[in-house]
Amino acid sequence: MLGSPIKALRHLAELLEHDDTNEPLASHEMVTTGTLTRALSIETGDTWRTEIEGIAIPSLEVRFETTK
Numbered sequence: 001m002l003g004s005p006i007k008a009l010r011h012l013a014e015l016l017e018h019d020d021t022n023e024p025l026a027s028h029e030m031v032t033t034g035t036l037t038r039a040l041s042i043e044t045g046d047t048w049r050t051e052i053e054g055i056a057i058p059s060l061e062v063r064f065e066t067t068k
Contacts, residue, residue: 030062 009031016024025031042064049061 028067 012031013025016022044064044066047061047063049059051059
């Protein structure tokens with residue numbers, strides 16, 4: 001989309017910067033570009049983990065928590 005994931009992210013950031021309804025991206029937000037899955041809702045305490053087979057890429061685990 002739009003030539004590369006970084007161009008897609010920049011486009012989103014620029015759109016939100018001038019959007020009267022939605023807030024701009026914040027430093028704590030996670031944005032995925034080029035994702036091959038549907039968007040899923042996130043709840044506090046959720047843990048997402050990737051496990052890729054066939055190529056040497058380490059797994060990734062993300063836990064969603066609230067900050068105080």
